[in-house]
Amino acid sequence: xxxxxxxxxxxxxxxxxxxxxxxxxxxxxxxxxxxxxxxxxxxxxxxxxxxxxxxxxxxxxxxxxxxxxxxxxxxxxxxxxxxxxxxxxxxxxxxxxxxxxxxxxxxxxxxxxxxxxxxxxxxxxxxxxxxxxxxxxxxxxxxxxxxxxxxxxxxxxxxxxxxxxxxxxxxxxxxxxxxxxxxxxxxxxxxxxxxxxxxxxxxxxxxxxxxxxxxxxxxxxxxxxxxxxxxxxxxxxxxxxxxxxxxxxxxxxxxxxxxxxxxxxxxxxxxxxxxxxxxxxxxxxxxxxxxxxxxxxxxxxxxxxxxxxxxxxxxxxxxxxxxxxxxxxxxxxxxxx
Amino acid sequence: xxxxxxxxxxxxxxxxxxxxxxxxxxxxxxxxxxxxxxxxxxxxxxxxxxxxxxxxxxxxxxxxxxxxxxxxxxxxxxxxxxxxxxxxxxxxxxxxxxxxxxxxxxxxxxxxxxxxxxxxxxxxxxxxxxxxxxxxxxxxxxxxxxxxxxxxxxxxxxxxxxxxxxxxxxxxxxxxxxxxxxxxxxxxxxxxxxxxxxxxxxxxxxxxxxxxxxxxxxxxxxxxxxxxxxxxxxxxxxxxxxxxxxxxxxxxxxxxxxxxxxxxxxxxxxxxxxx
Numbered sequence: 001x002x003x004x005x006x007x008x009x010x011x012x013x014x015x016x017x018x019x020x021x022x023x024x025x026x027x028x029x030x031x032x033x034x035x036x037x038x039x040x041x042x043x044x045x046x047x048x049x050x051x052x053x054x055x056x057x058x059x060x061x062x063x064x065x066x067x068x069x070x071x072x073x074x075x076x077x078x079x080x081x082x083x084x085x086x087x088x089x090x091x092x093x094x095x096x097x098x099x100x101x102x103x104x105x106x107x108x109x110x111x112x113x114x115x116x117x118x119x120x121x122x123x124x125x126x127x128x129x130x131x132x133x134x135x136x137x138x139x140x141x142x143x144x145x146x147x148x149x150x151x152x153x154x155x156x157x158x159x160x161x162x163x164x165x166x167x168x169x170x171x172x173x174x175x176x177x178x179x180x181x182x183x184x185x186x187x188x189x190x191x192x193x194x195x196x197x198x199x200x201x202x203x204x205x206x207x208x209x210x211x212x213x214x215x216x217x218x219x220x221x222x223x224x225x226x227x228x229x230x231x232x233x234x235x236x237x238x239x240x241x242x243x244x245x246x247x248x249x250x251x252x253x254x255x256x257x258x259x260x261x262x263x264x265x266x267x268x269x270x271x272x273x274x275x276x277x278x279x280x281x282x283x284x285x286x287x288x289x290x291x292x293x294x295x296x297x298x299x300x301x302x303x304x305x306x307x308x309x310x311x312x313x314x315x316x317x318x319x320x321x322x323x324x325x326x327x328x329x330x331x332x333x334x335x336x337x
Numbered sequence: 338x339x340x341x342x343x344x345x346x347x348x349x350x351x352x353x354x355x356x357x358x359x360x361x362x363x364x365x366x367x368x369x370x371x372x373x374x375x376x377x378x379x380x381x382x383x384x385x386x387x388x389x390x391x392x393x394x395x396x397x398x399x400x401x402x403x404x405x406x407x408x409x410x411x412x413x414x415x416x417x418x419x420x421x422x423x424x425x426x427x428x429x430x431x432x433x434x435x436x437x438x439x440x441x442x443x444x445x446x447x448x449x450x451x452x453x454x455x456x457x458x459x460x461x462x463x464x465x466x467x468x469x470x471x472x473x474x475x476x477x478x479x480x481x482x483x484x485x486x487x488x489x490x491x492x493x494x495x496x497x498x499x500x501x502x503x504x505x506x507x508x509x510x511x512x513x514x515x516x517x518x519x520x521x522x523x524x525x526x527x528x529x530x531x532x533x534x535x536x537x538x539x540x541x542x543x544x545x546x547x548x549x550x551x552x553x554x555x556x557x558x559x560x561x562x563x564x565x566x567x568x569x570x571x572x573x574x575x576x577x578x579x580x581x582x583x584x585x586x587x588x589x590x591x592x593x594x595x596x597x598x599x600x601x602x603x604x605x606x607x608x609x610x611x612x
Contacts, residue, residue, distance in 0.1 A: 056446055079450055090443030094372045106364040107451035135375075151447070 005029040005065075006159050006191035007036070007053065012062035014048050022048040024215035025062065030193060030208075032158075035185045037206025038195040039301070045215040046195035047087050050163045053193065054084045067159055083152035084161040089144040093137030097128050097147050100136065101154060108155040122150040126180065142173025149180065159191045160184065166201060178205055199301040209301070211308055218308040227299040229307075232256065233274055234297045238265040240290045251283050267297075358457050365453070365461025372435060373465035383427035384473050387420035388480060394419070395484070398543070406548055409575050417481045418570035419542055421498075422563065424473040425506040426533045432466035433513030433526035440521045440608065455605050459598070463510045470506025474499050486574060494573040497583070501573075504590045505566055509533075511597035518604035540564040562589040 007030035014023040023045040030036040040046050051057035053066055055075040064071045067081035091100060101119035110118060123132045126146040136144065145165060152160060162181065166174040182205060184190040196202050202209045203223050211219040211226075219226055238261075239248050245264030252258060255276060256269035270276045277296060284291055297303070306312055373380060391413075399412040409415050439445045439462070448458055478495060488494045516526045539554070540563040549555040558564050569586020572579035 054450065056449060076452065080452065082450075084450055086443055086446060088443050090447045092368065092372065092439075092442075092444060094375045095368060099368070099371070103364055103368055104447075104451065107361060107448065107453045109452060 004032070006032045006034070007064070007066050007193060009049075009053070009064040010062055012049070012052060012064050013060045014045075014052055014057065015060045021215050023052070023059075026210075026212070026215070026217050028210055028217060028220065030191060032191050033185060033189040034207045035181070035192040035194060035205055037202035037209040038193065038212060039197070039199065039202045039209055039305070040195075040212035041197055044212045046197075046212055047163055048215075049212070050084070050086070050161050050193070050195055054082060054086075054161055055079055080155070081157060082159045082161060083155065083157035085145070085148040085152045085163065085165055086161075087163045087167070089141075089148040091136045091139075091144055091147060094135060096133050096135055097123060097139070097143075097150075098132040100147060100151060104151050104154045110155065118154060122153060125153075126150045127176065140173075142169050142176070145169060145173065145177060146180075149177065153184075157190070159193065162192065162194045164195055164197065166196070166198065174201075181205060199305065203301050211305060213309045219304060223301060226301065226304045229304065232269050232271045233299060234267050234269045234303070235277060235280060236261065236265060236267040236293075236295045236297060237280070237284070237291055238263065238293045240292045244289055247287070248284075248289055251287055251289065252280065255280065358454055361453050361457035362461045362464070365448070365458060366464025367461075369435070369462055369465030370468050371465075373431065373469050379431060380469060380472075383431065384424065384476060386427070387423035387477070390423065391416060391420050391477075391480070394543075401544065404544075404548055406545075408545060411485065411487075413481070413484055413486050414574050415571065417477070417486050417574055418567045419537075420477040420480075421474060421502040421570055422505065422537055422542070422567055423534075424477060425470060425502065425509040426530070426537065428466045428470045428473070428506045429509035429513035429516075429533065430527060430530050431469060431513070432463055432510035433517040434523040435465065436462050436514050436517035437521060437523040437526050440517065441523070445608070455602060459514065459601055459605050463507065463514055466510035466513070467503070467507050470510065471499075471503050474502040474506070477502075481574075488574055489577040490573045494578070498570055498573045501569060501583075501586055501590065504587065504594065508590050508594035508597060511594055511601055515597050515601040515604060518601055518608050521608070536561060536563045540567060542567055562593070565589045 007028070009026055009028045011025045011027060012023055013021065013025050015021050026045075026049065028036070038046050038049065048057065052059045053064060053071060055071050055078050058072060066078045069077040069081065071078055095103070098119055101122060102115055105115040105118055106112075120129075120132075123129050126149055128143060128146055128150070131139065131143060136147065139147065149162075149165065152162075160181075165181070166177055169177065178201070181192055181194065185192050192205075194202075194205060206223065208220065208222050209226060210217050219229070221229070234256075237248060237252065239245065242264035245260065245266065248264060248266050249258060249260060252266055252268045256271045258266060258268045261267055268280075274296060281294070302312065395413045395416050398416075401407060402410050402412050402415075407415075436445075439448075445458075478499060482495075488498075490497070513526060516529055517523075520526065539557045540561045541549070541558050542563075546555055546558050546564065549558060565582075565585040566589055569579075569582045569590075572582035572586075576582070
């Protein structure tokens with residue numbers, strides 16, 4: 001536990017009646033100004049954790065502080081410190097974007113003279129100035145998410161919780177949201193706790209990532225650290241004739257840990273790095289095994305997830321190519337890339 | 338000043354203070370009113386339905402005035418109280434479904450993340466329904482006067498009738514809010530609506546209690562508080578200033594309001610469950 005952490009969680013547990021332990025004793029610490037990616041499949045416990053940290057759900061046991069305040073005993077102070085955009089953009093279809101912001105500004109206690117100014121500034125920041133006086137019922141998914149983010153920022157919180165903020169968004173909207181989140185952390189020093197089921201989102205945005213599965217954190221570190229844990233790249237070889245799978249496996253068994261993928265395809269780790277690729281090609285050539293595809297995979301968060309949980313992240317293949325925000329991650333990424 | 342944190346975190350420094358109960362209630366209430374008035378179908382059809390019944394029953398059941406002991410020669414005088422109660426019951430559904438939708442969509446959680454007080458949240462949420470009840474009452478009153486209903490209690494009685502009908506609407510809206518908070522879905526609130534209407538039909542809505550022949554019906558109507566709400570409204574039209582009827586009407590309406598609001602407040606606390 002760190003006394004200066006923006007978010008500090010110790011052995012946090014949440015049990016539901018007649019249900020499983022949704023969060024099963026997690027520990028984590030997020031530094032001020034850090035973007036922490038909380039990665040996991042549906043039902044892993046991400047949203048339950050966010051609900052507890054935002055004081056909307058009392059924990060069964062354990063303790064956590066947010067902004068230095070205890071989430072159970074100092075709920076009001078925690079709420080004043082944080083902004084949150086929860087899983088569904090909870091908006092009123094009958095109100096306009098500006099009306100939402102004015103309501104939020106009033107309830108957050110902004111002086112009446114500042115409310116319109118703040119609403120206007122936030123609408124401009126999230127690119128909704130033109131749509132500001134239209135009812136939210138006519139907004140696209142991306143516009144709703146951007147308004148949701150603006151609402152979370154009305155009272156200039158120090159810590160921002162974003163629960164799957166880009167789920168269901170098109171690549172352009174996703175990219176715009178990433179850009180804004182990265183800017184908040186970079187320019188305003190805001191601490192961001194971001195849950196996601198998209199590997200490339202965590203990879204592109206997060207300074208550190210915690211992988212949660214069945215309510216437990218199974219891995220934590222920076223994206224490079226996590227990938228380094230997996231270590232070497234791997235190569236996936238698919239023969240033209242699926243019958244040759246056994247022969248292929250026999251030929252490649254000497255290189256490293258191997259996995260059969262079906263249709264004769266074999267994936268093998270390359271502890272010696274990419275340089276071993278040439279040797280593999282030579283061996284296959286000598287053995288006259290004709291190959292349909294041969295793909296080199298650098299270690300990815302997908303591999304990390306697979307290694308830590310024993311399975312691939314549900315729907316992780318659904319993510320489109322998205323531009324990574326400036327200053328964080330790589331310039332252009334594909335999921336798990 | 339910006340909110341202090343227990344640790345040293347970067348701050349943008351937007352000044353904030355805690356909004357007062359009245360300011361919070363008005364803010365949430367404004368949103369509730371805007372919602373209601375932007376859904377014209379929600380406003381107009383529940384308002385028209387009681388008027389249709391008023392027109393049909395006022396015409397078809399008018400021979401009832403020939404029953405010995407019937408308190409008036411004009412059946413519309415007798416019937417006018419009905420639209421007020423029916424309208425109030427529709428208001429309960431509007432209020433309940435609106436609140437349930439906020440629970441289902443997570444909007445209530447959004448409000449819960451602010452320093453909003455539970456009382457302000459509840460009263461504000463009911464604000465739109467309250468205004469709807471007031472508008473309905475004025476419309477029913479004007480329609481009544483336009484169709485020949487005269488007030489034995491005069492203009493003052495018409496004002497008291499409006500006040501009582503607004504209290505009744507607020508009480509029923511609170512009941513709708515309670516159902517929403519307890520069940521959390523609009524479907525559940527709508528599912529209970531027919532039961533409310535049963536209480537209306539098992540009351541003295543169609544005949545004075547002393548003229549109801551079936552003993553079982555008369556007994557149910559006597560124990561049914563809705564009878565006293567109707568009879569209080571009706572007394573202002575037919576009788577004049579009937580203190581007992583008004584006391585019972587205001588008494589039962591206030592009782593329903595206090596109980597529904599109290600239970601709603603408790604349910605709101607459970608529903609929010611913020612630490």
